[in-house]
Amino acid sequence: MICLLTIALRYRLEGTQQRKAGACADGEAAIMHAHTMFTWLTRRRRATRRLGMPTQTSAEDHRYFFISNDQGEAMRLNLQHFMFAREFGSDRAVPVQVLPQPIELLDVACGTGFWAIQQAKELAPFGANVVGFDKQLPAATTSSERPDNCLLIAGDALDRFPFGDAAFSYVMMRACSAFVPRAHWPAFLREAARVTRPGGFVEVRDFGVVVSESQAMTTLTRIFTQLADSVGIYPGAGPHLRTIFSASGFSSPRIMTRQVRFGRPRGTPGGSLMVTDYLAVLKRVTVPISQSGITWNHSPITATRWADWLVEAEADSQQGKKTAVQLTCAVARRAA
Ligand SMILES: C[S@@+](CC[C@H](N)C(=O)[O-])C[C@H]1O[C@@H](n2cnc3c(N)ncnc32)[C@H](O)[C@@H]1O
Numbered sequence: 001m002i003c004l005l006t007i008a009l010r011y012r013l014e015g016t017q018q019r020k021a022g023a024c025a026d027g028e029a030a031i032m033h034a035h036t037m038f039t040w041l042t043r044r045r046r047a048t049r050r051l052g053m054p055t056q057t058s059a060e061d062h063r064y065f066f067i068s069n070d071q072g073e074a075m076r077l078n079l080q081h082f083m084f085a086r087e088f089g090s091d092r093a094v095p096v097q098v099l100p101q102p103i104e105l106l107d108v109a110c111g112t113g114f115w116a117i118q119q120a121k122e123l124a125p126f127g128a129n130v131v132g133f134d135k136q137l138p139a140a141t142t143s144s145e146r147p148d149n150c151l152l153i154a155g156d157a158l159d160r161f162p163f164g165d166a167a168f169s170y171v172m173m174r175a176c177s178a179f180v181p182r183a184h185w186p187a188f189l190r191e192a193a194r195v196t197r198p199g200g201f202v203e204v205r206d207f208g209v210v211v212s213e214s215q216a217m218t219t220l221t222r223i224f225t226q227l228a229d230s231v232g233i234y235p236g237a238g239p240h241l242r243t244i245f246s247a248s249g250f251s252s253p254r255i256m257t258r259q260v261r262f263g264r265p266r267g268t269p270g271g272s273l274m275v276t277d278y279l280a281v282l283k284r285v286t287v288p289i290s291q292s293g294i295t296w297n298h299s300p301i302t303a304t305r306w307a308d309w310l311v312e313a314e315a316d317s318q319q320g321k322k323t324a325v326q327l328t329c330a331v332a333r334r335a336a
Pocket of ligand 1: 078
């Protein structure tokens with residue numbers, strides 16, 4: 001407890017957010033841990049505590065389609081975590097040796113907190129502390145899985161981040177496309193720059209748009225893209241990251257891309273995780289799609305029609321039809 005409060009003070013949590021964080025730390029109710037992949041694979045049911053977490057915000061607030069405080073979404077996010085790691089070969093593009101001391105990491109929109117917890121464990125020998133914040137606190141975490149050098153709190157990433165200037169040596173923003181309006185991306189990165197120390201790093205990892213040999217998967221993707229357009233977000237900000245970094249005042253970001261491939265004869269290491277993840281995303285948007293008014297071949301897209309395409313896309317994948325997506329990782333250093 002003392003350790004958590006110390007970390008919170010260290011990050012100079014501001015205003016109401018500071019009060020929220022204090023309340024979270026007090027009960028440890030709001031600080032929970034990601035399921036391990038082992039739990040997911042074995043489908044073991046761990047008793048999870050839902051202790052008065054903030055709930056999904058009001059409808060007008062949300063462009064964001066995925067309800068993250070349920071177990072299915074938590075599992076999807078953890079699976080996606082491993083997909084990114086397998087494709088890029090690591091969870092972080094910047095080696096610990098070049099991070100400015102003291103090592104303080106921030107995970108923006110941290111989801112289940114899995115990345116933050118892993119980093120806290122991995123970098124504990126270097127004296128690192130890790131903070132993750134999300135609009136919804138992770139619902140599937142338990143305090144026994146969270147190391148003392150990791151703090152997970154509530155916060156709105158579309159607002160001023162709840163930290164003082166230059167509080168961190170490294171900031172991660174992974175898979176944030178689904179909630180950041182296109183026009184807000186430069187401001188989102190400028191906020192990351194503000195909380196990063198001179199000489200520190202900002203890293204963004206995101207998706208592109210899926211391409212597939214499967215006709216059903218292609219149809220689903222086209223409609224999903226229309227849905228994203230209709231609410232003013234990128235279906236995946238990956239291809240736009242160079243432009244966004246420039247518009248945010250970062251000079252020469254390092255851009256790395258990986259083509260994740262699934263299907264016969266052979267995909268890439270994260271290929272099957274990618275398809276499982278993507279089908280889960282498409283399934284989760286059934287309600288917003290069916291309520292969007294988007295049509296296909298001049299007919300409305302009902303939940304049943306969407307479900308039929310999902311079944312077909314899954315069957316095509318099982319038959320080995322190819323599906324691919326480009327991942328982008330962009331890293332920039334804040335000028336010293
Ligand atoms: C696709 S998930 C990615 C989570 C995590 N970065 C990862 O890579 O696993 C997007 C996350 O953004 C969170 N989110 C949505 N709107 C947000 C907002 N305005 N501020 C902070 N987090 C938000 C969601 O609760 C969800 O956990």
